[in-house]
Amino acid sequence: MRWFCMLEYHNNHNDIGALLEHLNMDIILSKNMAYKDISKNMFRLYWEIGNLILAKDDEGCGIEFINISAGYLKLKFPGNLSFTEKNLRNMAAFAREYGSQDLVDKIASKVSWSCNIIIMHKIKDSDKRLEFINKVMEKGWSTEELINNIDMEYGITGEEEEALKEDTCYEDLESIESKNIITEENNLDEDIKLKKSADLNSDNSHFIQDIDLKENNLGNESELKNYFYVLKDEYLLDFMEISDEVKEKYFQGQFMKNVIEFFLDLKRGFALVGKKYHIELSGSDYYVDLLFYNLKLKCYLIVEFKIGKFKPEYLGILTFHLSIVDDSVKEERDNPSVGIILCKDGEKLIVQYAFKDKEAAGDGEYKLNGDIPEQFEGILPTVEEIGSGIKMKLKVE
Numbered sequence: 001m002r003w004f005c006m007l008e009y010h011n012n013h014n015d016i017g018a019l020l021e022h023l024n025m026d027i028i029l030s031k032n033m034a035y036k037d038i039s040k041n042m043f044r045l046y047w048e049i050g051n052l053i054l055a056k057d058d059e060g061c062g063i064e065f066i067n068i069s070a071g072y073l074k075l076k077f078p079g080n081l082s083f084t085e086k087n088l089r090n091m092a093a094f095a096r097e098y099g100s101q102d103l104v105d106k107i108a109s110k111v112s113w114s115c116n117i118i119i120m121h122k123i124k125d126s127d128k129r130l131e132f133i134n135k136v137m138e139k140g141w142s143t144e145e146l147i148n149n150i151d152m153e154y155g156i157t158g159e160e161e162e163a164l165k166e167d168t169c170y171e172d173l174e175s176i177e178s179k180n181i182i183t184e185e186n187n188l189d190e191d192i193k194l195k196k197s198a199d200l201n202s203d204n205s206h207f208i209q210d211i212d213l214k215e216n217n218l219g220n221e222s223e224l225k226n227y228f229y230v231l232k233d234e235y236l237l238d239f240m241e242i243s244d245e246v247k248e249k250y251f252q253g254q255f256m257k258n259v260i261e262f263f264l265d266l267k268r269g270f271a272l273v274g275k276k277y278h279i280e281l282s283g284s285d286y287y288v289d290l291l292f293y294n295l296k297l298k299c300y301l302i303v304e305f306k307i308g309k310f311k312p313e314y315l316g317i318l319t320f321h322l323s324i325v326d327d328s329v330k331e332e333r334d335n336p337s338v339g340i341i342l343c344k345d346g347e348k349l350i351v352q353y354a355f356k357d358k359e360a361a362g363d364g365e366y367k368l369n370g371d372i373p374e375q376f377e378g379i380l381p382t383v384e385e386i387g388s389g390i391k392m393k394l395k396v397e
Helices: 006-012 016-058 062-076 085-097 101-106 113-122 126-139 143-154 158-166 173-178 190-200 221-225 234-239 244-265 313-328 383-394
Strands: 270-281 284-294 299-307 338-345 348-356 366-369
Touching: 016 062, 016 085, 016 101, 016 113, 016 234, 062 085, 085 113, 113 126, 113 143, 113 234, 126 143, 244 270, 244 284, 244 299, 244 338, 244 383, 270 313, 284 313, 299 313, 313 338, 313 348, 313 366, 338 383, 348 383
Parallel strands: 299 338
Antiparallel strands: 270 284, 284 299, 338 348, 348 366
């Protein structure tokens, strides 16, 4: 790999602009090389854990070991997406598919863990798997682009649609306060677990072990320049223990894009008013994540995004934003605004509606509700529709 020698370049060129451009490129390459090393170490760890699980599976206690390990690691690394039961099973499948650490280093770690999971679970043919791995590396596909391309070729199954619905939650405030609704995973029925264990032992394992690794040398500058998309993988961010605030910054742009597409694609009268919509009130500035207007309901719809564990105080933030929209944006002919909180934490997507309580005395307060009032039915999407539709776009696997 070629690195720019700043001093040598300076001695041979007087163009400060070109020198600074080369300096910028060196910084980008150095940072992405560091990210690449972190990702490679994460893949090695996952592969080693996966092989440990497979060894326990051979002893007849693989499922029990996963359950115990997930519980222990949840205490040590709370809220970390990497060490859920689901991802531990992914690690076992990954270890089955990749026969050596050399293959992990030179092929698997060149694309994100999320992309690896998608390819493993959606494509059974080994040649096609490798084809899509190469396309991800070549084109820098996001998980959404990868799944869209796979689905165009193979289609989506009913099981996948049901899985998306199962990972979508509505919880009222009492249940939020009384239990850990985010990190707790639903236990699979024993027969489903046994089926998954059997799948790990399929004839299609080690699908990639005969590849000529020399043809997949990814150490060139062009690929390193574009390595940022791997950094944006949530598993890697969790592995690096990036804070929820930083993760929120990373994912909010993609989150917004997909939510906008979802509501506009419904063709139920939604129009986008603005992103990070600015409202000035009493000399202070406030920003609403997404503001829609529904032409059929004649009301505004606010969508707020959160990354991390759902907190009851989010209702207060949403209620405040609904109030200032009603006071500063809504006209007399408009109906009271409607609010939605979308909270993504690991493998879960929490969806909460907020409607104004018309039965309350006076102006009424906004309250969380999982059921859509009768006057909104058929136009506002249900919690399940929102969850599965957005997760299809976000591709929360």
